[in-house]
Amino acid sequence: MRLALLMAWNEVVQLIRSRTVLLMLLGLPLLLIFLLGNTLESDSKPVKLSVFAEGSESIVEKFKIYLTSSDAESHFDPLFREDEETVKEDLRSGKSDYGVVVLDGAVRYYPGKFIERNLIAESVLNRLVSEMKLRHSANAVLPQLSDEQLNAAISSTGSRDFVQIGNLVARNSADFNNFSALQYYSVAYLIMFLLYSGMTAAISLAEERKDGTLLRLYAMPISLNAMLFGKLLGATFFALIQAAIIVVFTKSVYGVDWGTDYAGIAAVCLLVSVATVCFAVIISSFLRSRRAIESIFSLLVVSMTFLSGGMIADLGPTVRKIGKFTLNHWANEAIRTMMAGGALRDNLQVIGILGAIAAVLLALSVLRFRKAVALA
């Protein structure tokens, strides 16, 4: 066991000192999660609205009250300005997405660069203006109505939800199954890059063979079992470090909510890591060159990630069915259940399938391991 641990330590040190490996297994997933998560999630952020209101005090007051109300909070991030020119300047400089000027009872809209944001802003503002007009008309025709009666009447004319933001990535969107884009992609890429750590193990074995260190290891008083077990243990340990870094980083920097069952997430990551390093042994028993290993591994990992919806959220029922044959699907399911507040024990079926995949790969890797570490 001491020798296996020594081999594992050596493997981890080699991986940690390789800039390429660090960049690929740590830098790349964090970057991809950030890019995809934020790009797709940006539409659901409140529209930055520059506002200048002057004239009838009651209108200006109502406008300001509304824009700072909880109703408008999810749609607007208002910036109150002193004059119309500042509103225009905000739009030009990109400080705001949309501008609105209320001057002596007249409303002027200043659309920004993004059509979707303009649409959201105009929908909400039109609804507000309509409501104010209605209130104004009611006051003129039925001055005896109290404010409460007027509010009730206005409420009954339609939904208080002025606009439904139907973009693909908002929370409660059907495509992400109640997860934010950041959550969704954090899980998908966590699993994808865990699978890539298996490729690193296979490459490490191929490089040991090419660099002659495998031959020297053969000449050492250490059994083949201890040698390979140590290498795989190192690769698994590195994969778990990688998973921990991705989870901690995305939680603390991107604010991804991973739920509370971190032990459960760790268990899923461990199963995925075991599966991928066992697969690495199987691949290494057939392929010797780094390039061939990279090609096959990349093809499989990317295909499985795609089929499991890790790149595009909803690929339709057929692909979804095919995706169930991938390891990614079950790992994603397990972690997302925990993200949604579930625990590992709620996932026994999913964990069982994941464990079965890992067990089959482990059995195959035991059968092929001598070929995998053969010198020639």
Place this chain on the structure above:
Amino acid sequence: MALVEFKGVVKKYETHISVNHLNLNIAQGEIFGLLGPNGAGKSTTIHLLAGLLPLDSGEIMLDGYSTAKNPLEVKRRIGLVPQDLAIYEMLSARENVTFFGKLFGLKGTVLKERVEEALAFTGLQNYAKDRPGTFSGGMKRRLNIACAIMHRPKLIIMDEPTVGIDPQSRNHILESVKKLNAMGSTIIYTSHYMEEVEAISTKIGIMDQGKLVAHGTKEELVQQAGLQERLMIETNKMTDDAAEEIRKHPRVSLFHIREGTQLELVLQESQTYLQDILFILSKHSLKLQKLTRVEPDLESLFLTLTGRTLRDGV
């Protein structure tokens, strides 16, 4: 007593026999030079001894342990310096030696001492913290050696350790081999550079096409092959008549003219009959400029034993 015993060892690769019924004993304390062209079976032989390859038949014993039955005991007694560099580029020189030292079971203070000793021995103590990527070819070769000697093995196997390095590093390695031997290790040294093998070996084995064609001390091999010393005679000029007369001398068994004025010949009982040759030169008004006696070397030995030069096979 023999430290290493090869008994009828055979190793085949499909139809090609790489080691063909090898029988050889190597005594403790020897520097055994294994000589032969590439493909002669040298590397396969030492890979079999180091337990890197399984035997097809026969047996190899090291210090009383069989490579087939007690591979780990055999490996504990061996320090292998592979032909190709076998070091981790991501580890420093010290970390490389330490890692392999730990695999040999060294721990604690002993490990630290042995690592420093191995680094000092190979002249790398000032580069201990550096990674091999910054090393010259010679330094990498020395680190390759350091990784194989820190556990003070009984047998050190060096497979072509001087390939592709500068003369300074080469000399350092050759001196190291002698020192390691003086410190008690038996050495098996394979090379196709005969002058290296000749310079350091106490016994020599010559392999060709998987067979050990001869082994013994250099003197024994020369005697076995019936090799004789050659005379190199250089004159101011050479005439056909003089050359013909020398060639016909009854005691000249080999005659060859090189570069017009240089004669290479084997003269039986040269101490007695050299004066005849000098007389012939004088008779033809030829002036002797240089006379050299050349001892039989491994190149001529190899030529005699295999019918080709060592370089032909390289």
